[in-house]
Amino acid sequence: MKPSENLSSLLELEAYTSKTKRRDALFFQEMKYLVDLHRESSESYKKLCDEIFQDAQFVDISNIPFLPVGIFKNSTLLSIKSVNLTKKVSSSGTSNQKKSEIIIDRETSMLQRQILSKQLRSILGPTRFPLVVFDKESMNVARNEFSARTAGIRGFSLVASEIFFAINEDNSMKDKELREFLRKNKRVILFGFTWKIWEALEVLEATGKSIDFPLDSVLVHGGGWKKLENLKISKQEFSSKVNRHIPECRVINYYGMVEQAGSIYFECKLGFLHSSSYADVIIRDSTSFKVAPLGQLGLIQVMSLAARSYPGHSLLTEDLGTLFGRDDCNCGLSGAYFHVFGRVKNVELRGCSDAI
Amino acid sequence: MNCEDVVMLSSNTVDFDSVNLLFGDLSKVLHSSPTRTFHSKIVDFLTTLSNSILQDLEASQYPDLTYFAFWIRAGNLDSWRDLHGNKFRFGLGPTLHITPANVPTNFLYSMVFGLVSGNSNVIRLPTKDFPQVKIITRILFSMEKPHSEIAYEKIALVRYPKMDRLTSHLLSFCRALIVWGSNETVKELRLIPKPPDCREVVFNNKNSILIIKASEIQQMNRRSKKELRAQLSKVYSDSFLFDQNGCSSPKVVFWIGDFDQINTARELFWSELAEIVKSKYEVDNGVMIRKFTNLSKLILEKVDLKNISLWGNFIYSIPIETMPSEEEFSLCRFGIFFENRCDSLENFFKVPMEGIQTLSYIGFKKTDLHENLRELESVGVDRIVPAGEAFQMSLIWDGIDCVSTLSKLISLR
Numbered sequence: 194m195k196p197s198e199n200l201s202s203l204l205e206l207e208a209y210t211s212k213t214k215r216r217d218a219l220f221f222q223e224m225k226y227l228v229d230l231h232r233e234s235s236e237s238y239k240k241l242c243d244e245i246f247q248d249a250q251f252v253d254i255s256n257i258p259f260l261p262v263g264i265f266k267n268s269t270l271l272s273i274k275s276v277n278l279t280k281k282v283s284s285s286g287t288s289n290q291k292k293s294e295i296i297i298d299r300e301t302s303m304l305q306r307q308i309l310s311k312q313l314r315s316i317l318g319p320t321r322f323p324l325v326v327f328d329k330e331s332m333n334v335a336r337n338e339f340s341a342r343t344a345g346i347r348g349f350s351l352v353a354s355e356i357f358f359a360i361n362e363d364n365s366m367k368d369k370e371l372r373e374f375l376r377k378n379k380r381v382i383l384f385g386f387t388w389k390i391w392e393a394l395e396v397l398e399a400t401g402k403s404i405d406f407p408l409d410s411v412l413v414h415g416g417g418w419k420k421l422e423n424l425k426i427s428k429q430e431f432s433s434k435v436n437r438h439i440p441e442c443r444v445i446n447y448y449g450m451v452e453q454a455g456s457i458y459f460e461c462k463l464g465f466l467h468s469s470s471y472a473d474v475i476i477r478d479s480t481s482f483k484v485a486p487l488g489q490l491g492l493i494q495v496m497s498l499a500a501r502s503y504p505g506h507s508l509l510t511e512d513l514g515t516l517f518g519r520d521d522c523n524c525g526l527s528g529a530y531f532h533v534f535g536r537v538k539n540v541e542l543r544g545c546s547d548a549i
Numbered sequence: 550m551n552c553e554d555v556v557m558l559s560s561n562t563v564d565f566d567s568v569n570l571l572f573g574d575l576s577k578v579l580h581s582s583p584t585r586t587f588h589s590k591i592v593d594f595l596t597t598l599s600n601s602i603l604q605d606l607e608a609s610q611y612p613d614l615t616y617f618a619f620w621i622r623a624g625n626l627d628s629w630r631d632l633h634g635n636k637f638r639f640g641l642g643p644t645l646h647i648t649p650a651n652v653p654t655n656f657l658y659s660m661v662f663g664l665v666s667g668n669s670n671v672i673r674l675p676t677k678d679f680p681q682v683k684i685i686t687r688i689l690f691s692m693e694k695p696h697s698e699i700a701y702e703k704i705a706l707v708r709y710p711k712m713d714r715l716t717s718h719l720l721s722f723c724r725a726l727i728v729w730g731s732n733e734t735v736k737e738l739r740l741i742p743k744p745p746d747c748r749e750v751v752f753n754n755k756n757s758i759l760i761i762k763a764s765e766i767q768q769m770n771r772r773s774k775k776e777l778r779a780q781l782s783k784v785y786s787d788s789f790l791f792d793q794n795g796c797s798s799p800k801v802v803f804w805i806g807d808f809d810q811i812n813t814a815r816e817l818f819w820s821e822l823a824e825i826v827k828s829k830y831e832v833d834n835g836v837m838i839r840k841f842t843n844l845s846k847l848i849l850e851k852v853d854l855k856n857i858s859l860w861g862n863f864i865y866s867i868p869i870e871t872m873p874s875e876e877e878f879s880l881c882r883f884g885i886f887f888e889n890r891c892d893s894l895e896n897f898f899k900v901p902m903e904g905i906q907t908l909s910y911i912g913f914k915k916t917d918l919h920e921n922l923r924e925l926e927s928v929g930v931d932r933i934v935p936a937g938e939a940f941q942m943s944l945i946w947d948g949i950d951c952v953s954t955l956s957k958l959i960s961l962r
Contacts, residue, residue, distance in 0.1 A: 240848055244854070263845075264842060264849070480837055482862055492838055537838060
């Protein structure tokens with residue numbers, strides 16, 4: 194199948210473009226192309242489409258078949274011959290759940306990096322900046338298999354001029370070196386997984402030390418609230434801890450998943466997550482899977498043009514969210530804007546099962 | 550003092566500190582002497598328990614408790630005694646019950662198995678704090694003499710973390726072990742040493758089937774929609790109340806009849822059942838996505854799978870030609886069914902089956918099944934019940950006659 198022309202046109206667009214009509218048309222065409230591409234190259238994907246979306250008519254983006262995100266747990270879906278694969282990314286695999294495994298080849302990897310750096314530049318500015326990562330340097334070691342955390346760090350380092358890992362292997366803060374790094378660099382971006390940042394600030398507090406972060410620092414964090422929720426820590430508590438240590442800091446949360454690495458949803462100034470030009474979000478009624486009306490809580494479906502080596506371009510997640518609109522958020526950014534309300538409840542096993 | 554006593558005394562020195570005792574006197578229960586089966590004190594105790602549950606305001610909010618209370622009503626106990634009792638049958642001794650984590654009232658049925666057989670019972674409850682457990686504990690605490698004495702001597706409700714050492718220690722006092730659980734749990738428990746005379750009753754993971762006489766579905770519908778709906782409501786309760794997670798919930802539907810009859814009947818059956826599910830089923834927002842994930846996994850794993858039918862988003866039915874594997878059965882939940890066809894009841898019973906517990910039926914008469922069963926060399930299922938009765942407990946469960954397994958019969962010449 195010949196490579197799509199739509200793709201290059203889409204990639205020419207800004208991450209948050211004003212040409213929304215053109216973007217929508219191109220993106221829909223690209224999604225249809227990806228459906229065909231994956232049908233041709235993955236027997237499994239074709240079988241899933243044929244059985245579940247028996248006679249889908251592609252009228253608009255909502256007709257694009259979607260796979261449950263959990264399908265990547267336990268089974269490896271491939272749209273390439275395995276000789277071409279370059280790396281394997283697995284989910285952080287929270288609490289007794291099985292990990293997802295995503296196989297990524299060179300093309301997909303390049304696309305992921307390309308769209309991520311375009312998104313980052315739009316949000317954080319066009320120039321490269323020094324990056325402080327709230328994690329251990331060992332998380333950044335190049336391997337063929339790596340976790341979502343490593344993938345995140347690598348993604349953000351694409352647009353960094355210099356990287357500093359702020360945490361020692363024993364989980365203590367490299368406070369002396371960090372102070373040194375901050376003296377040298379006036380404007381820095383701070384980055385880390387949400388719970389990792391919380392953990393680092395807790396450790397810092399416990400030692401009674403403090404660090405003078407430059408005013409107007411930007412802190413970008415993601416990876417989900419689940420770990421903090423388990424510790425009964427609210428978003429407010431998180432924010433106030435961040436503000437205590439890093440005063441007047443702009444905090445940007447993002448939503449994303451390893452099943453669609455490279456495509457992330459940044460939170461705008463008004464607190465909404467936005468889809469970029471290279472991605473889309475649909476909220477589906479959690480019972481019927483039909484498109485939910487604006488403002489209704491439902492399951493989040495995510496789409497990304499970067500998924501090429503595996504059929505993950507359109508996925509129904511296990512996360513709940515609400516869509517508020519498209520391209521008309523008061524913050525000025527384009528894209529679908531929405532809130533995420535966390536994972537669906539662990540389904541209670543109703544019936545006889547194991548003694549626990 | 551014989552050898553056995555020495556063992557018992559030395560076991561006594563191991564502490565039970567990590568056992569969380571919700572009710573009972575553990576030491577008393579572990580040293581209680583067995584009694585004859587259906588002892589009048591036990592029957593009186595159960596009758597009192599039944600009445601207390603039925604009169605309890607809080608308990609009345611839980612249909613599963615009410616159902617249990619009815620199950621142990623005096624009349625039922627009498628008929629069981631007539632059926633299973635024997636003057637020469639006596640209990641074995643202390644019995645350890647490992648009950649399943651997810652059915653709040655399952656431990657009660659297990660307890661009754663032990664009690665009527667003449668045994669004292671240490672019952673390990675699931676870690677999850679079900680309100681039903683709290684209610685029962687409260688009712689047991691509030692009992693008066695002589696029933697309270699029976700309760701303290703014969704029942705200990707415990708919780709403890711998964712610890713082989715403790716299970717093994719408790720078992721050293723026991724003459725019987727009852728295990729409800731997955732094949733994995735059973736396997737693990739088998740590795741724990743037991744006293745040589747300790748009997749083991751295992752209710753491991755099983756699956757169930759529904760057979761439907763296709764021509765009857767059409768006839769019911771012709772007579773009145775109401776009649777069809779009444780039958781389907783029974784299938785609904787057998788399948789959806791526990792999300793097909795109970796061993797007795799049907800996962801395979803076998804259609805009996807000729808090709809065209811089945812085609813018409815199944816269309817009627819599934820679309821009407823989907824309607825019932827739509828109106829009755831309480832949708833938890835995680836159920837549908839998990840069902841969808843399970844379906845997708847089945848599509849990938851089952852090589853020969855094709856022509857799935859989707860009945861709304863409520864029921865997915867998958868045609869099969871051979872019985873599903875254990876793995877495939879385990880994905881079949883929240884409203885996923887396998888479908889197969891057979892031209893006659895006679896040929897249906899020839900289909901090789903393994904690990905099938907309940908066969909429920911629609912459209913057949915008990916006499917039809919009786920006729921067929923009489924002729925059979927072997928039967929692949931443990932029990933046969935009309936649709937709607939899949940979850941009705943009985944003292945014969947999984948093909949095991951619980952009273953005779955948990956007691957001994959004295960022979961006298």
